[in-house]
Amino acid sequence: MSKVIVCGFGTFGKALTKMLREHGINTVVIDAKKELEETVKETGAYFINGDATNLETLKRARAEDADAIAIALDDDAKNLFVVINARTLNKKAVIVARVNEEFVKEKLIEAGANYVVMPMKAAAKEIAEELERM
């Protein structure tokens, strides 16, 4: 995999970027907060300052060349918007999106996301597995 774009550098985006970088995967992070630039660069990823919901920002990040796009914003509606724009620019990339509400999950898949993650479900699964192991 040559390039992954991560839209949003919150807790989810930061953790994902670190994991991708640990595996030596080229990563480009898009975030509206300029002050995150240094933190992003410390992970070894590239930083694009801008709003990921804006098509021009995705073009600046060369989304059309990415192998995968991870959408990690806090807001489900914004994530849906980014999925639509990302799919418009890149028909082949794997799109992984974060969602909070169950009812939005289907909409993200319909909009072009290949895989959807829900933090609370993922956490609950991890808790149950950890307690089962003990």
Next chain:
Amino acid sequence: MASLPNIGPENITANLIIAVLATAIIMFVINFAVLFYISKNPFASSYFATTLLFDYGGIDEAQVFPVVPSFSLSFITLFVLGILDGFAKISFIGVAIASFISLISSIKIRERIYSKRILGLKGHSILCGYNRLTEETYKRLKGEKVIICENQDVTEELRDLGMEAISGAFTKKEVLERANAKNAKSILFLSENQLDNLLGLITARKIAPKSRIVVRLKDESLAGKSRRAGADVIIVPEASAANEAAEELYRVAK
């Protein structure tokens, strides 16, 4: 604008008891006053004023005759006494029933019933804080579970859905004790407030040294402190989701 008075269950019960007593006293006084006015006999008036309150048969001339043997009761007198008698009975019985129902359904009694059931559990899981993560975790955990929720209304709804739930702040020792923490297999602090979770962890470790404790955090940098304080499992939901997303991306990359 004046604020509304507190009409919690304890206040309703107390107010109803006062209303019952006040109704009985007022009706006694009125009945006594009417009978005394007619008979001028305080002892007989007291006796019959009392029987008028409690006699279910209703007032009739035979009841008041001993008081006023020579007085020919007019229809109006009987009518008025009858109205007073009926009103007293309806008020007294109605308020008594309402007080009884209020007492039975009072939260304190129900809490005691729930607490007794929970105190009989062993090897159960306690989930502290009610939110989306608690819902998802509840579905996945095996065995008996007890939810601690600060909101009384939400606690009642959870009970209506068949879940064991108690209301209170999980950071308090007595609330964890009500949830039978010392006999719990696992205690999970899942609130969105990570500082409350840490506080709960410290409290729980003291009273449940053998339980496995799970703590939800927002900031991974607190993980070290949480482990030192006794947490067995640290959960950062966004990090769990990132892990899942990364697994999917690695799988696709192969």
